[in-house]
Every structure is written in structure tokens, then in C-alpha cells.
Amino acid sequence: MYQEVITAVSMLIACLSAAASFIALRRARKQVAGMAEALADIRNGNGNRRILAGPHEITAPLAYEINDVVRSYEDRLLAVRRTEEMNKRLMTSLSHDVRTPLTTLIGYLDAAHKRIVTEKECQDYVETARRKAYDLKEYIDVLFDWFKLNSDEFTMQIEEVELSEVTRNILIDWIPVFEEQQIEYAASIPDGPVRAALDSDAYTRILNNLIQNAVTHSRADRIEIAFTQQDGDIKIRIQDNGIGIKEEDLPQIFERLYKCDKGRSEKGSGLGLSIVRQLTEKMGGSITAQSRPGEGVAFMIRFPCPKEEGGKLKL
Amino acid sequence: MSKYIIETKNLTKQYGAAKSVADLSIHVKRGRIYGLLGRNGAGKTTTMKMLLGLTDPTAGEIRIFGKPLHGNEKNLLPRIGSLIEAPGFYPNLTGTENLRIFATLRGVPGRHAIKDALDLVGLPYRDKKLFSQYSLGMKQRLAIALAVMHDPELLILDEPINGLDPIGIAEVRAFIRSLCEERGKTILISSHILSEIALLADDIGIIDHGALLEEESLAELEKKSSRHIRFTVSDTAQAARILEVGFNGPRYTVQDDRRLQIHDPDLPVGRIVSAFVKNGLEVSEACICEESLEDYFKRVTGGEGIA
Numbered sequence: 001m002y003q004e005v006i007t008a009v010s011m012l013i014a015c016l017s018a019a020a021s022f023i024a025l026r027r028a029r030k031q032v033a034g035m036a037e038a039l040a041d042i043r044n045g046n047g048n049r050r051i052l053a054g055p056h057e058i059t060a061p062l063a064y065e066i067n068d069v070v071r072s073y074e075d076r077l078l079a080v081r082r083t084e085e086m087n088k089r090l091m092t093s094l095s096h097d098v099r100t101p102l103t104t105l106i107g108y109l110d111a112a113h114k115r116i117v118t119e120k121e122c123q124d125y126v127e128t129a130r131r132k133a134y135d136l137k138e139y140i141d142v143l144f145d146w147f148k149l150n151s152d153e154f155t156m157q158i159e160e161v162e163l164s165e166v167t168r169n170i171l172i173d174w175i176p177v178f179e180e181q182q183i184e185y186a187a188s189i190p191d192g193p194v195r196a197a198l199d200s201d202a203y204t205r206i207l208n209n210l211i212q213n214a215v216t217h218s219r220a221d222r223i224e225i226a227f228t229q230q231d232g233d234i235k236i237r238i239q240d241n242g243i244g245i246k247e248e249d250l251p252q253i254f255e256r257l258y259k260c261d262k263g264r265s266e267k268g269s270g271l272g273l274s275i276v277r278q279l280t281e282k283m284g285g286s287i288t289a290q291s292r293p294g295e296g297v298a299f300m301i302r303f304p305c306p307k308e309e310g311g312k313l314k315l
Numbered sequence: 316m317s318k319y320i321i322e323t324k325n326l327t328k329q330y331g332a333a334k335s336v337a338d339l340s341i342h343v344k345r346g347r348i349y350g351l352l353g354r355n356g357a358g359k360t361t362t363m364k365m366l367l368g369l370t371d372p373t374a375g376e377i378r379i380f381g382k383p384l385h386g387n388e389k390n391l392l393p394r395i396g397s398l399i400e401a402p403g404f405y406p407n408l409t410g411t412e413n414l415r416i417f418a419t420l421r422g423v424p425g426r427h428a429i430k431d432a433l434d435l436v437g438l439p440y441r442d443k444k445l446f447s448q449y450s451l452g453m454k455q456r457l458a459i460a461l462a463v464m465h466d467p468e469l470l471i472l473d474e475p476i477n478g479l480d481p482i483g484i485a486e487v488r489a490f491i492r493s494l495c496e497e498r499g500k501t502i503l504i505s506s507h508i509l510s511e512i513a514l515l516a517d518d519i520g521i522i523d524h525g526a527l528l529e530e531e532s533l534a535e536l537e538k539k540s541s542r543h544i545r546f547t548v549s550d551t552a553q554a555a556r557i558l559e560v561g562f563n564g565p566r567y568t569v570q571d572d573r574r575l576q577i578h579d580p581d582l583p584v585g586r587i588v589s590a591f592v593k594n595g596l597e598v599s600e601a602c603i604c605e606e607s608l609e610d611y612f613k614r615v616t617g618g619e620g621i622a
Contacts, residue, residue, distance in 0.1 A: 037390075048468040048499055052393055052422030067424040067466075078499050096568055100555070103569040107556030116594075125556075 024058075031059045035066070047074030093270075094143065098136070105132040145205075146271045149278050156199040156282060163196040163203070163234060164189050167227055170207045181215060184222040194229050197306040202279045209276045210238045210299050218242025220296060232305045239298040245291040253289060317381030320345050320469050320501040321366060326375035328361050328525075335361045337525040339375070343469075343503055343518070348495050350516030350533075351505040352612075358525035359505035360399065363473050366503075367397050379469070393421065396467035398475055402458050406447035410438055410457045413446055417461055424466045432464035435490065451478040459487065463494070470494065470502045476511065488515055509612055521615055528615045540608045544577040544584055547600035548591055551575045561590050580605040 031053070041049045050067050053060040108129040112122045148154050171187050178185045214223050220242030228235045245253060254277040280287045285303040321343035328336040336358040343349040351359050364370045366377060368388045377384040379391050404413045414429045425431070430440045436456040449457065455478045462470060475491070476484045492515065494500045506512050512519060519536060521529045531539075548554045551569045558567060558577070566578045577587075580603050591598050606614075 046468070048466075049394070050424035050466045050468075052424060052465055054419045054422050055426070056419070057422075064425045071466075074499065075497075078497065082496070096570075099571075100567065100569045103552045104555040104559060107550075107552035107554070107559075110552055111556055128559075 028058055031057065031063075035059065035063060039066070042070055047071075047077060097139070097270075101132055101136050101139070105129050105136065108132070142271055142275070146275055149275060156202060158197050158199055158283070161196055161198055161200045161203070162193050163198070164192070164194045164227060166200055166203060167207065167225075167236070170204055171225060174211055177215060178223065183215065183220060185224070186222075187225040187227075189225075189227040190229065194227075194234060195306075196234055196303060198283050198303065202283060206276050206279050206301065207236070207238075209272045210301075213272055214238065214240040214242065214297070218244075218297060229305065234303045234305060236301045237298060238301075239296060241296040244293040244296050245289070246293055247291075250289055250291060254287070317378075318345065319343060319378070320380060321349075321503060322378040323362075323366075324376040324378075326362065326365060326377060327373050328358075328365060328370070329373040334525050336365070336372075339522070339525070339527050341520050341527060341530060343501060345501055346495065346499050347517040348491065348502045348504065348515055349518045349520065350512035351503065351520050351522055352507070352509065352512045353505070353522035354507050354616075357507075357522045359507075359522060360473050361525075362522070363397075363399055363471050363503070363505060366471060367395065367399065368392060369399070393465070394467055395469045395471060396462035396465065397471040397473075398458050398462045399471065399473040401454070402461055404446045404454075404457065407445060409442060409445055410449070410453075410460075411441050413457070414461060414464060418464065421465060423464060428464050428466070432460040435463060436460045437486065452480060452483050455479055456483075459490075468501060470500060470504075472502065472504045474505055474507075476506070484511075491515060509609065513608060521612065523616045536608065536611065539604070540606045540611045542578070542580045542605040542607075544580055544582060544587075545600065545602045545604060546575045546577070546587075546591075546598065547573050548575065549573070549597040549599075553594060553596055554591060557590050557594055557596075558587070562587065 035051050038049050038051045047070055049070070051063040053063040108125040111117055112125040112129070115122065117125065167189055168187075171185075171189075175185070177183075211223065211225075214220055218240045220240035222241045224237075224239045226235075226237040226239075228237075254273050277287055280301055280303075283303065285301055287299060287301045289297060289299050291297040319342050321341065323339055323341050326336055326339040326341075327334060339358070339362060341349075341351075341362075351362065353359050361370070365372045366379070366384070368384060379387075380394065382391060384391060404410075405416070408416075410433065411429060414432065418429055423429070433440045436459050438453065438456050438460060446454070446457070455475075459472075459475065462472065470491075472491070476487055479487060488511075491502060491504070495502055495517075504512075504515065513533065516533055518530070518532050520527055546554065551572055551574070554575055555567065555569060558565060562582060565582055567575060568578070569575050584601055584603060588598050588601050
């Protein structure tokens with residue numbers, strides 16, 4: 001009697017566990033089939049597809065691992081696609097930017113060539129065309145710089161430089177321009193030497209670009225340049241009192257091709273500030289901008305002071 | 316892979332005699348944000364409900380991920396994240412506990428899915444606060460977290476910025492943009508606020524009284540509504556010279572050998588045309604385009620505008 005009960009119970013347990021494992025197997029099989037279907041979709045290029053699993057299911061660790069792998073590849077693919085998209089936009093925008101001044105230039109030369117205007121006008125036209133050709137060359141130079149900066153062949157020559165002296169020399173070259181355009185200027189640069197480890201060409205380009213930017217686009221009549229060294233940092237602040245940049249435009253101004261609202265003059269490649277930022281960052285520095293419309297823009301560049309080692313700067 | 320993530324053909328929903336959605340054919344492209352714009356009661360929510368299988372269409376066809384929705388709901392719906400009206404959260408549980416229930420029921424793509432989703436919307440993980448104590452904005456955030464927790468390919472969000480404060484709105488906007496741009500998700504959002512859609516969407520469908528009035532990319536719409544004068548002339552080089560010499564050099568772009576645009580519609584078109592002709596140019600087209608996006612919407616919705 002006792003034995004019969006044990007037999008019956010053990011048979012019942014055996015049946016139950018068989019049923020349970022059958023159900024579990026069916027469920028797992030269904031999940032595997034679902035995973036196979038999702039993987040086929042991923043293979044066909046849908047990198048956004050995920051395999052879903054409840055946290056306690058048998059297949060969960062496998063599904064989560066696959067999702068991780070797929071996602072990391074998808075992120076990389078997306079980055080590539082975005083760069084491609086950007087380059088396509090860049091190309092379209094560049095061809096427009098080159099076409100308009102070039103067509104105009106041809107317009108002047110054609111008119112002069114066909115003698116459809118007076119002798120005096122003809123001379124003016126040639127002069128205008130010459131000026132436009134130079135503008136175009138300048139634009140193409142900037143473009144070339146930008147492409148070079150974004151390719152692998154770009155290298156910097158980081159050397160020990162006496163930065164206050166370099167800065168002073170850059171500003172001296174700008175004084176005639178400030179005077180010609182009736183822009184007041186104020187510069188504060190420390191008298192003593194400030195040693196830094198930078199590429200002086202790149203540094204010169206950064207400052208020139210920022211000052212040029214203020215002169216051409218801001219409609220300012222006052223520019224202040226302040227050079228300070230504190231807390232192990234070298235800081236250069238370039239402030240104008242021009243029309244400023246709108247708050248919503250500020251985060252994008254260092255992006256390539258970003259041109260602020262049409263009020264800030266159409267001239268310019270839209271690459272200048274992007275070049276400035278790239279050069280600054282390649283030398284370990286950073287650049288920020290602050291502005292309020294109507295109150296001008298302040299660009300702040302910061303370079304870390306290099307550490308000294310036995311009287312020489314660590315480059 | 317099909318080009319459209321969502322495609323509807325003559326989708327119609329009829330309540331009694333009234334058609335809430337009539338012959339709607341929309342096309343949502345992969346990896347883009349599609350904004351469904353319309354006034355309250357235009358049929359946006361009904362459309363979204365049909366796309367999610369929450370209500371059956373009276374007529375018409377819905378294809379999602381290239382497959383008909385009807386009959387494939389079980390396969391297709393888990394790949395969508397949605398925010399439509401308020402999800403059923405338990406008031407006596409915390410946000411994390413609520414999400415955990417959904418995670419077990421629906422499955423998630425990773426071990427840290429709940430924490431990731433809460434991080435994305437800026438809610439604390441394993442916080443003690445009960446759902447019933449949440450503010451309206453926090454409830455909305457939790458609903459968005461639920462919508463993205465399973466890392467879906469497609470998000471359908473009905474008025475996602477409802478109940479959020481201005482900072483929250485900016486955050487959600489940035490978050491939706493980054494989902495699309497950095498993660499390649501396809502997103503369908505609805506709104507009755509034109510400026511919101513203009514800031515966010517790549518493609519726009521304008522819906523009014525249940526019917527689709529226009530479906531166009533934002534770039535195309537902006538081009539349509541930008542203020543400019545368009546010319547088609549026989550020689551753009553001479554046209555450019557004449558503009559510079561005779562009209563003070565307005566801002567213009569040369570499109571190709573025959574087309575040119577002036578970005579200042581206030582210039583005297585008549586005088587420009589006659590100057591062109593006097594200089595021996597043929598002018599085959601001169602057209603002033605100065606309609607703002609707002610005016611444009613007013614026109615396509617039949618003068619009523621969209622508040």
C-alpha cells in the first residue's frame with residue numbers, strides 16, 4: 001500500500017516534469033525561432049532591430065549579448081553615414097558658393113570683352129573682376145586649408161614659443177586695418193615673457209581668423225583683446241561690440257558651414273570658425289563664445305601652460 | 316528593406332456618419348522624423364491608434380516595416396514604441412517598479428534597459444517616489460521611458476510635449492532628435508503647434524478634418540516659403556553683373572547657367588526685368604516668392620490656420 005503510493009506519486013512527478021520540460025522546450029524553441037527571424041532582418045541591413053527577452057528567460061543572456069554587438073556596429077555605421085551625408089551637403093554648398101562669385105566675375109569680364117559698355121566702365125569692370133577673382137582665391141585658400149586640416153596629412157610643429165611676443169606681432173599687423181575701418185582697439189598683453197608649447201603658425205591663424213571675423217561680420221566699432229595667464233592656463237579673450245550672435249545660433253557657430261542669420265553678412269565661407277576650433281583643439285586648447293544680440297561677441301581661447309622639466313618646456 | 320517604415324493607403328475611420336480619418340495615405344521614411352500636423356480633432360490620434368492596432372480601420376491598408384499590419388500584429392507591434400494618451404501605470408508602485416513589470420511582460424533588449432530608459436528621460440533609477448506622487452511632467456517622462464525601454468525601431472508619439480515645462484520641452488526635443496540622428500530611429504510625432512513641428516520634423520504631413528492636405532519634407536516646405544525673387548534668364552553672368560552695377564549688389568545666388576535667385580523680395584522686379592531686357596537678356600521667368608511657413612499652412616488648411 002505504502003509502496004503503491006510512492007510509485008503513484010513518483011509517476012505523477014515524472015509526468016509533471018516531463019510536461020513542464022516539454023512546455024519549456026516549446027517556449028525556448030519559439031524564442032529561438034524569433035531570434036532567427038530578427039537576425040535575418042539584421043542581416044538584411046536593419047541594424048535597429050532588437051531581440052527582446054524578459055529578464056529571467058533562458059534565452060535572455062544570449063539575446064542581450066547579440067543586441068549589444070549589433071548596436072555597437074550600428075553606431076559605427078551611423079557615424080559613417082552621417083559623415084557621408086555631411087560631405088554631400090558640403091559639396092553642394094561649396095559648388096553654390098563658388099558658382100555665384102565666379103558667374104558674376106565672368107559677367108564683368110564678358111561685358112568688358114564685348115565692349116557693350118563705355119571705356120571708363122570697361123576699366124572699372126576689369127578692376128571689379130580682378131577684386132572678385134582675389135576674393136574667390138581667398139575663399140579657395142580657406143577651403144584648401146579646411147580640407148587639409150580634415151585629412152591625415154595635416155601635422156603640427158609644436159615648439160616652445162614666446163606667446164606674448166607672437167601675439168603682439170599679430171596685433172601690430174592688424175592696426176592699419178583697424179584704423180582704415182575706424183575700429184577702436186584695446187589690447188592688454190603682459191610685458192614679461194609667456195612661454196607656451198604651440199605651433200606658432202596655427203596660433204597666428206586662430207587669432208587672425210577671429211579678428212577677421214569680428215572685422216567682417218560683427219559691424220563693431222571697438223575690439224578688445226586681452227591676454228592673461230592664470231591658474232596654469234593661458235587665456236586669450238577677443239571681444240567686439242558689434243551686432244552679436246543670437247543665443248540659438250551660438251552652439252552651432254563652430255560647426256562647419258554654419259552661417260548665422262542673414263543679417264551677419266553673406267560674405268564668408270562658413271569655415272573660418274570651424275578651422276579655428278579644430279586648430280585650437282589639436283593644440284590641446286579649447287574655445288568658447290559668449291554673446292548677446294546687440295552687445296557683441298566674446299571669444300575665449302584657453303591653452304594649458306606646459307609643464308617645465310629642467311628649465312625646458314615639456315612639449 | 317522597404318523604403319517606408321509606415322505606409323498607409325486610403326486609411327479611413329468612420330464613427331457613425333462622420334469620418335474621423337478619410338482616405339489618408341502617409342509615407343514615413345526610414346530614419347526620419349515625420350511630423351503629423353493638425354488642429355485638435357483633425358484625426359491625428361485616431362490615425363496613430365489605427366497604426367498601433369488599438370482601433371480597427373473602417374477601410375484602407377496599413378503597412379509597417381513593409382508588412383501589412385493586419386495579421387502581423389504580434390510580430391510588428393513589439394518593434395514599435397508608443398506614447399498615446401496615458402499608459403496604465405500602477406499608482407502605488409514606483410517608476411522603476413512599474414517599468415520592471417513591463418520589462419517582464421514585453422521583454423527588453425538588455426540587462427540595464429530599465430536604468431538606461433530612466434537615464435534617457437532624466438528620472439532617477441530605484442527612486443522611492445510612488446507614481447501617484449509624480450508631477451504631470453514626471454508622469455510624461457516615465458511614459459516616454461516606457462516607450463523607449465525596448466529600444467524600438469519606430470516611435471509613435473502623440474503630442475509628446477504635453478504637460479512639460481519649457482525646459483522639459485527643450486529636453487524632449489533634443490532627445491527625440493538624438494534618437495533619430497544618433498541612433499537612426501524612425502519617429503512619427505503629432506502636434507498642433509506649427510513651430511514645434513518646424514523645429515523637429517524632417518517630413519511633415521498636414522492633416523485637416525481627417526484628410527491629408529500636404530506631405531512634404533521640411534526643407535522643401537521651407538524652400539517653398541522662403542522670401543526670394545526667382546529669375547530664369549538667358550545669361551546669368553550678365554544678370555549678376557547688372558544686379559551688382561544697377562541695383563546695389565543685392566544678395567543673390569546663381570543656381571545654374573539660366574537660373575538665379577535674389578534673396579530680397581522687396582526689390583523692384585519690374586525695373587530689374589526691364590534692365591535685363593535693355594541689356595539684351597531674355598527673361599523667361601520672374602517670380603516673387605514671399606510666403607511664410609505660417610501663411611503657407613493657413614492656405615493649405617483653407618484659411619483657418621493652425622494655432
